[in-house]
Amino acid sequence: MTKTKDKIRLQELAHKYLQGNLTKKEKNEVDKWFSQTNEEPLEVSDLYARDEEEHKQIIFNRIKEEIGTKRSRVFALWKGIAAAVFVIFAIGLGMWYFKGNNEPVIQMAKVSGNDIAPGNNQATLTLANGKTILLSSVVNEKLLKEAGAEVQKNSKGELVYKQLVPAESSELEYHTLTTSRGEQYQVILPDDSHVWLNSASSIKFPVNFASSKERRVFITGEAYFEVAKDKIKPFRVVSDSQLVTVYGTHFNINSYKDEAGTRTTLLEGSVDVNGTLLKPKQQAINEDGGIKVIPVNVEDVVAWKNGYFRFKAETLESIMRKVSRWYNVDVEFQSESLKSIEFGGIMTKYMNVSMVLKKLELTGEASFELKGKTIIVKNRK
Structure with a gap:
């Protein structure tokens, strides 16, 4: 098999x-x-x-x-x-899940209560003067022109910054793009670097890099970067207790405060994480003041960006944190032992939360109840 x-x-x-x-x-x-x-x-x-x-x-x-x-x-x-x-539905809709013995469990799932739709492409843009702009699915809209930058939304719904001739003032002006739970967004920075912002995250960046010696941005939560190459101006990402320096590469930073440490994963190129160099398919875990480097499957790490959940020997507690962010729900565990159950599998994240919970129930390890905006994880009877 x-x-x-x-x-x-x-x-x-x-x-x-x-x-x-x-x-x-x-x-x-x-x-x-x-x-x-x-x-x-x-x-x-x-x-x-x-x-x-x-x-x-x-x-x-x-x-x-x-x-x-x-x-x-x-x-x-x-x-x-x-x-x-002809076998798609042999073991539940669109998914195989495996317990620790790697054998599929066939079981009817039941989820009570209402249902919640998946998150969407939405965010809030905060300008240098404090003004906020709510960004939805509207496209091809010229949002503003200020501080040497022109900001538009393209046909893909991405926020695009076009760098213009810088103003006489050398002081940098910053914009901040913020997603709440249940939101995600993409932005193309003035240097043509592409950033995917996960739920409950933010990125603060200059609206014009022309007058600076480096390209420094600040993030919270999780973001995936495809950095435009510039040998003269290094690209630097500041997150919780961490500085990442790159010259042109693809990498992911997970810096949620409710996760264990800040995790920086390199897909291609090279990055420096607080003085530690990473190679492709390596992850730096910054925790308790030290850096630990481990090999990882990068596709697991960036599954969120590609539109699906991907779990591999991942605890239910970790999985439910992702579900909580994407569906904007709270999670309660009936017992502490449920948090350590491990799951494996993949599924699209563009389905109602009830379908996600039903797929998790196929393991026979736990049951779920949805009450309003709260998911209650229960012991299986």
Whole structure:
């Protein structure tokens, strides 16, 4: 039987396949798996689907699209993906979860109470003069022009800063982009660096980098960076008790105060974390005044940015912190022992919270009740 970690990886690839986001390397990875395995089916994420028929239709539409536009590359995928259609719901909608013994548990889940929709792209922009602007899904709107910068929203809903000729004053003016629980947002800084801001987070940045010797920004919560290269002006990120220096790279910083330390994860390039250099696929854990470096699966770390939850031997307490931020809910545990239960799996985060809780209940380890804006985690009877 395919190992649990391999199944989780293949579920992720199936998820990306339906979105049309597989890279060439990932296509080859799927091709290789299907060429070696033809007896064990792969479950495909339900991805926004409300029911089984809609889920099947999404898959078939995606296959038809591949056949019509990329005929030469689709046939290796066809066999496995088409076969998967008939077993998608063998173990609950769109998801396999595994307990410590790596065996799936089939169980009917029950969630009482109301339902809560997933978070969305929304944030608040605070200007240098203290004025605030609520940012929603409106696009192609010129928001403002001040302090040597022009601010717009593009067709993707991203906040885009265009650096203009700096004003005579050398004093830097800062804007702050803030997300509450249930919100996320993206901003392209004046130097063309791209920042994804997770829920309950903020980034403070100069509206113009032209007059400064460095590109220094300040964050709280969690953010993913794709930094534009500039050999003259280093890019620096200040978070809780930490300074990260880069020259052009991709990395993620998790600095929530309710998490254990600040975690900086490098995807590509190189960064300096309080004097410690990281290599790709390494994470620096800054806790109790020291830095510990560990190897990590970067796809687990940035799953939030790519639109899904991805858990691998993760405690229920940690999982529920993520659920709390994304759905803007509070969480209560009936007993302390429930917090240490470990889960593994992936699922889209664009579903109502009741579906997330039902998938977690498939393990048979805990039950959930939703009362207003509070999730109560209970011992399984």
